[in-house]
Amino acid sequence: MPHESPGSPPSDPPGPDASRRSDRARRAILSATRDLVAEVGYTRLTIEGIAAAAGVGKQTIYRWWRSKAAVLFDAILEVNSHEQGSVDLPDTGDLESDLRLVLRGTVAALAEPANDRLQRAIAAEIQTDISVAEELVRRLLRPQLDACAARITLGIRAGQVDESVDADLAVELLFGPIFHRWLLRTGRLDDQFADNILALVLKGLRPH
Amino acid sequence: MPHESPGSPPSDPPGPDASRRSDRARRAILSATRDLVAEVGYTRLTIEGIAAAAGVGKQTIYRWWRSKAAVLFDAILEVNSHEQGSVDLPDTGDLESDLRLVLRGTVAALAEPANDRLQRAIAAEIQTDISVAEELVRRLLRPQLDACAARITLGIRAGQVDESVDADLAVELLFGPIFHRWLLRTGRLDDQFADNILALVLKGLRPH
Amino acid sequence: MPHESPGSPPSDPPGPDASRRSDRARRAILSATRDLVAEVGYTRLTIEGIAAAAGVGKQTIYRWWRSKAAVLFDAILEVNSHEQGSVDLPDTGDLESDLRLVLRGTVAALAEPANDRLQRAIAAEIQTDISVAEELVRRLLRPQLDACAARITLGIRAGQVDESVDADLAVELLFGPIFHRWLLRTGRLDDQFADNILALVLKGLRPH
Amino acid sequence: MPHESPGSPPSDPPGPDASRRSDRARRAILSATRDLVAEVGYTRLTIEGIAAAAGVGKQTIYRWWRSKAAVLFDAILEVNSHEQGSVDLPDTGDLESDLRLVLRGTVAALAEPANDRLQRAIAAEIQTDISVAEELVRRLLRPQLDACAARITLGIRAGQVDESVDADLAVELLFGPIFHRWLLRTGRLDDQFADNILALVLKGLRPH
DNA sequence: AGTTAAACGAGACGGTACGTCACGTCTTTCC
DNA sequence: GGAAAGACGTGACGTACCGTCTCGTTTAACT
Numbered sequence: 088m089p090h091e092s093p094g095s096p097p098s099d100p101p102g103p104d105a106s107r108r109s110d111r112a113r114r115a116i117l118s119a120t121r122d123l124v125a126e127v128g129y130t131r132l133t134i135e136g137i138a139a140a141a142g143v144g145k146q147t148i149y150r151w152w153r154s155k156a157a158v159l160f161d162a163i164l165e166v167n168s169h170e171q172g173s174v175d176l177p178d179t180g181d182l183e184s185d186l187r188l189v190l191r192g193t194v195a196a197l198a199e200p201a202n203d204r205l206q207r208a209i210a211a212e213i214q215t216d217i218s219v220a221e222e223l224v225r226r227l228l229r230p231q232l233d234a235c236a237a238r239i240t241l242g243i244r245a246g247q248v249d250e251s252v253d254a255d256l257a258v259e260l261l262f263g264p265i266f267h268r269w270l271l272r273t274g275r276l277d278d279q280f281a282d283n284i285l286a287l288v289l290k291g292l293r294p295h
Numbered sequence: 296m297p298h299e300s301p302g303s304p305p306s307d308p309p310g311p312d313a314s315r316r317s318d319r320a321r322r323a324i325l326s327a328t329r330d331l332v333a334e335v336g337y338t339r340l341t342i343e344g345i346a347a348a349a350g351v352g353k354q355t356i357y358r359w360w361r362s363k364a365a366v367l368f369d370a371i372l373e374v375n376s377h378e379q380g381s382v383d384l385p386d387t388g389d390l391e392s393d394l395r396l397v398l399r400g401t402v403a404a405l406a407e408p409a410n411d412r413l414q415r416a417i418a419a420e421i422q423t424d425i426s427v428a429e430e431l432v433r434r435l436l437r438p439q440l441d442a443c444a445a446r447i448t449l450g451i452r453a454g455q456v457d458e459s460v461d462a463d464l465a466v467e468l469l470f471g472p473i474f475h476r477w478l479l480r481t482g483r484l485d486d487q488f489a490d491n492i493l494a495l496v497l498k499g500l501r502p503h
Numbered sequence: 504m505p506h507e508s509p510g511s512p513p514s515d516p517p518g519p520d521a522s523r524r525s526d527r528a529r530r531a532i533l534s535a536t537r538d539l540v541a542e543v544g545y546t547r548l549t550i551e552g553i554a555a556a557a558g559v560g561k562q563t564i565y566r567w568w569r570s571k572a573a574v575l576f577d578a579i580l581e582v583n584s585h586e587q588g589s590v591d592l593p594d595t596g597d598l599e600s601d602l603r604l605v606l607r608g609t610v611a612a613l614a615e616p617a618n619d620r621l622q623r624a625i626a627a628e629i630q631t632d633i634s635v636a637e638e639l640v641r642r643l644l645r646p647q648l649d650a651c652a653a654r655i656t657l658g659i660r661a662g663q664v665d666e667s668v669d670a671d672l673a674v675e676l677l678f679g680p681i682f683h684r685w686l687l688r689t690g691r692l693d694d695q696f697a698d699n700i701l702a703l704v705l706k707g708l709r710p711h
Numbered sequence: 712m713p714h715e716s717p718g719s720p721p722s723d724p725p726g727p728d729a730s731r732r733s734d735r736a737r738r739a740i741l742s743a744t745r746d747l748v749a750e751v752g753y754t755r756l757t758i759e760g761i762a763a764a765a766g767v768g769k770q771t772i773y774r775w776w777r778s779k780a781a782v783l784f785d786a787i788l789e790v791n792s793h794e795q796g797s798v799d800l801p802d803t804g805d806l807e808s809d810l811r812l813v814l815r816g817t818v819a820a821l822a823e824p825a826n827d828r829l830q831r832a833i834a835a836e837i838q839t840d841i842s843v844a845e846e847l848v849r850r851l852l853r854p855q856l857d858a859c860a861a862r863i864t865l866g867i868r869a870g871q872v873d874e875s876v877d878a879d880l881a882v883e884l885l886f887g888p889i890f891h892r893w894l895l896r897t898g899r900l901d902d903q904f905a906d907n908i909l910a911l912v913l914k915g916l917r918p919h
Numbered sequence: 920a921g922t923t924a925a926a927c928g929a930g931a932c933g934g935t936a937c938g939t940c941a942c943g944t945c946t947t948t949c950c
Numbered sequence: 951g952g953a954a955a956g957a958c959g960t961g962a963c964g965t966a967c968c969g970t971c972t973c974g975t976t977t978a979a980c981t
Contacts, residue, residue, distance in 0.1 A: 108952095109952080109953075112953075128423060129422075129423065130423050133940085133941060133942085134941075134942075134943085135940085135941060135942085136941090138954095138955095142954085143953080143954075144953060144954045144955060144956085145942095145943080145944095145954095145955090145956085146943095146944085146945090146953075146954085146955090147952090147953060147954080149943065149944085150952095150953095207422035207423070208422070210419075210422050210478070210479070211418075211419040211420075211422040211423060212419075213478070213479060213480060214337075214415035214416070214418050214419040214478070215336060215337065215338050215415070215419060217480070220479070220480040221480070223479070224479065224480060224481055228479060228481055229481070232481070252495070253491065253495075256472075256491055256492065256495055257495065259472040259475060259476070259481075259482075259492075260468055260471075260472055260492065260495060260496065262471075262472075262475060263468070263470075263471030263472030263473070263474070263475035263476075264464075264467040264468055264471030264472075265471070266471070266474070266475045266478065266479065267467060267470060267471035267474045267475060268467070268471075270418070270421070270422070270474065270478050270479075271418070271421060271428070271431070271432065271436060271474065271478075272421060272425070272428040272429070272432060273432050273436055273437070273440070273467075274467075283461065283464055284464065284467075284468065287460070287461075287464055287465065287468060287499050288468065288499060289499075290498075290499035290500075291495050291496060291497075291498035291499025291500075292498075292499075311930080311931075312929085312930070312931085314973095315929090315930065315931055315932095315972085315973070316931075317931070317932070320931090320932075320933090341961090341962060341963085342962080342963075342964085343961085343962060343963080344962090346933090346934095350933080351932085351933070352931095352932065352933045352934055352935095353933095353934090353963095353964080353965095354931090354932080354933085354934090354964095354965085354966090355931075355932065355933075357964070357965085358931075358932095519956080519957075520955085520956075520957085522947090522948095523946080523947070523948095523955090523956065523957055523958095524957080525946095525957070525958070528957090528958075528959095544839065545838075545839065546839050549935085549936060549937085550936080550937075550938085551935085551936060551937080552936090554959095558959080559958085559959070560957095560958065560959045560960060560961090561937095561938080561939095561959095561960095562938095562939080562940090562957090562958080562959085562960095563957075563958065563959080565938070565939085566957075566958095623838035623839070624838070626835075626838050626894070626895070627834075627835040627836075627838040627839060628835075629894070629895060629896060630753075630831035630832070630834050630835040630894070631752060631753065631754050631831070631835060633896070636895070636896040637896070639895070640895065640896060640897055644895060644897055645897070648897070668911070669907065669911075672888075672907055672908070672911055673911065675888040675891060675892070675897075675898075675908075676884055676887070676888055676908065676911060676912065678887075678888075678891060679884075679886075679887030679888030679889070679890070679891035679892075680880075680883040680884055680886075680887030680888075681887070682887070682890070682891045682894065682895065683883060683886060683887035683890045683891060684883070684887075686834070686837070686838070686890065686894050686895075687834070687837060687844070687847070687848065687852060687890065687894075688837060688841070688844040688845070688848060689848055689852055689853070689856070689883075690883075699877065699880055700880070700883075700884065703876070703877075703880060703881065703884060703915050704884065704915060705915075706914075706915035706916075707911050707912060707913075707914035707915025707916075708914075708915075727925080727926075728924095728925065728926085730978090730979085731924095731925055731926055731927095731977080731978070731979085732926075733926065733927070733977085736926090736927075736928095757966080757967060757968085758967075758968075758969085759966085759967060759968085760967090762928090762929095766928080767927080767928070767929095768926095768927060768928045768929055768930080769928095769929085769930085769968095769969080769970095770926090770927080770928085770929090770969095770970085770971090771926075771927060771928080773969070773970085774926080774927095
């Protein structure tokens with residue numbers, strides 16, 4: 088695990104006594120990290136730079152995080168944490184419009200220039216550091232995919248989707264092309280693209 | 296463009312005189328790069344390390360490549376170059392089995408541990424360096440996607456696919472989920488997964 | 504000034520905090536410098552070599568010295584520092600034998616092979632770097648010349664030297680030929696030469 | 712010997728065929744060397760820089776000179792060569808004014824800013840490279856000193872100088888202090904200084 | 920006049936050292 | 951007694967030149 092997550096039991100790695108931790112320093116570090124990665128990109132993001140920008144000693148960073156990636160990860164989580172509890176999709180009864188909302192939201196989040204660098208930084212780190220990947224999947228991606236799959240399962244029960252369909256697979260058909268475009272930069276991300284994917288996938292989901 | 300591609304006009308950037316270039320050095324560098332990235336990973340791959348392993352001066356690398364990523368890119372291209380001319384898919388008449396061949400091949404290529412680090416290294420670099428992305432898309436990804444789309448278009452003419460379908464979009468539905476799993480490490484890559492995707496997508500492509 | 508001398512006010516350039524300076528590193532650097540310059544000569548003396556021989560990071564050298572010459576300078580000063588307070592000449596009453604002692608000592612110091620390279624290195628650097636010259640003159644040469652002039656002045660008061668004589672000029676007549684031979688390698692340096700100079704100069708100094 | 716002097720027998724080292732040597736290249740190299748050393752100083756003078764400024768290949772320099780110092784040496788000699796045949800001093804009958812002419816000339820030559828860097832470069836090189844020193848002494852310094860000694864010898868015969876005086880030593884008393892000041896930068900060089908030295912030395916030379 | 924061999928310009932090559940940056944650790948000094 | 955400040959040993963960066971080594975292209979001496 089790349090970092091000391093707030094809710095984790097303090098036992099696993101011995102580590103320093105988290106109760107003495109300065110929250111002021113912690114917030115300054117994560118905030119400075121977000122600012123810097125947006126400004127100079129992940130490659131030129133440095134621990135020394137974060138420490139200087141946060142007005143913090145380097146040791147304070149090393150005391151609480153294992154690596155640059157771990158800091159970055161927490162910096163992102165702190166921003167996206169609102170999604171953690173509320174990963175349920177709306178259920179208006181209209182499956183297509185519910186999914187459209189999610190896909191368009193995803194496209195918008197990825198296209199948003201402010202977040203772009205932050206999220207690409209994590210994406211790059213995932214290629215190198217498997218523990219970052221596991222953490223990200225467990226705490227961000229999996230909940231989102233599961234929530235979407237749950238909505239599709241509701242569609243099955245409502246008879247809008249063929250009962251033979253694997254909801255988890257369907258979800259990957261929806262998100263896969265979007266991340267494919269974003270991660271490999273094979274094309275533009277916009278609502279039109281999201282809608283086209285959704286339409287084509289839904290054709291394959293419908294009963295009969 | 297991160298490198299001096301064979302067919303490019305010699306005018307664009309002045310650059311060094313490529314006719315004097317030592318092919319011995321070039322091959323030693325690309326070979327050492329492949330060996331090292333497989334051995335220590337991309338993050339710990341260094342120009343100095345490549346130069347030492349290749350028995351070459353650092354300047355010889357900097358003379359011909361803009362960055363570590365550009366070297367790595369050529370190192371990959373040299374291996375994958377066989378795919379360049381032959382990006383046509385088989386046309387046995389059976390669209391499903393033709394596509395299955397491609398998808399399984401893609402899955403196998405990504406899962407192959409020897410290539411894994413090499414390809415992830417480029418994937419990571421794409422997040423940072425847009426010119427690497429453009430080059431990769433132009434010379435590797437786009438040809439593959441286009442070839443696949445061409446096969447689907449044949450399927451449309453043969454009446455196996457609904458004529459309203461956008462072949463390019465369909466291709467992204469096929470490859471998107473695979474790369475999504477691989478890049479974000481959200482799940483295992485195997486033939487079963489490829490087959491499931493193919494089956495579900497084809498349901499959406501069929502006439503009616 | 505090429506270096507942070509012990510007694511200098513800490514104000515001039517802000518620089519690093521000298522109070523945190525590692526004395527162990529400082530001594531290792533100066534000692535390694537002396538060893539290396541004696542071994543390989545000044546031209547082949549490198550910062551990297553010093554750092555390696557001293558078991559020190561290059562940055563530690565660059566943090567405290569402006570250049571290779573500045574390090575070398577301190578390396579010499581540390582050895583010659585004993586002369587700083589005690590630049591007074593003996594006053595036996597016999598001017599000639601007192602001066603002979605000094606001149607023979609100078610000749611011996613320059614001829615001594617161990618010091619030769621060290622001192623020539625500084626001499627060479629003086630041709631290039633004026634600040635090194637100023638420092639050397641101020642801290643080593645000027646005190647020596649002044650002390651010698653003071654002894655001659657005593658000789659004037661004692662009636663051994665004509666009172667019209669400029670003591671400072673007389674000193675340059677004594678040392679000039681010695682350094683001329685040494686620096687331009689126009690001839691051998693030995694006691695005989697020192698004695699001959701002294702005899703001839705004294706002829707010009709005597710009353711009437 | 713650091714260079715292929717014009718009059719030397721072409722046998723000693725086989726070397727290249729001097730008859731084919733391009734005089735255009737030779738002059739361009741020496742001229743560029745003088746310009747560059749005056750512009751950037753000896754330390755930053757590079758073979759590559761000379762070659763580029765002279766419009767010449769590096770190999771052409773290495774073919775004819777052993778080192779940077781050898782090039783510089785010839786560059787200086789080419790300028791000072793006029794003094795080679797005419798190292799005789801004037802003999803007006805007045806020893807003091809004849810010597811004054813020489814000393815003031817020496818002071819002026821050293822103080823001249825245009826030559827300063829060129830001559831200091833050689834002076835610095837002498838500290839490192841003994842063969843450069845020998846060449847310089849043999850071809851420039853020794854002839855000058857000898858010519859001056861010859862003039863003093865004439866003074867001895869004319870009864871202006873005590874016959875017990877060693878003319879060679881006397882010459883070193885005259886030039887030593889000047890070069891001492893110049894090489895170690897211990898004081899200003901001007902006519903006043905030259906005159907003062909001369910006066911004091913002559914006091915020691917006079918009969919009785 | 921034609922041949923041929925060397926010098927020439929150009930510059931790529933394997934190297935060494937440069938001076939800088941950031942790493943992660945360790946130590947000192949405050950609050 | 952945790953945190954700021956920052957010096958330390960380490961190692962890679964990208965650059966500048968080194969001296970050697972081909973490349974074609976003059977150029978000048980000998981057929």
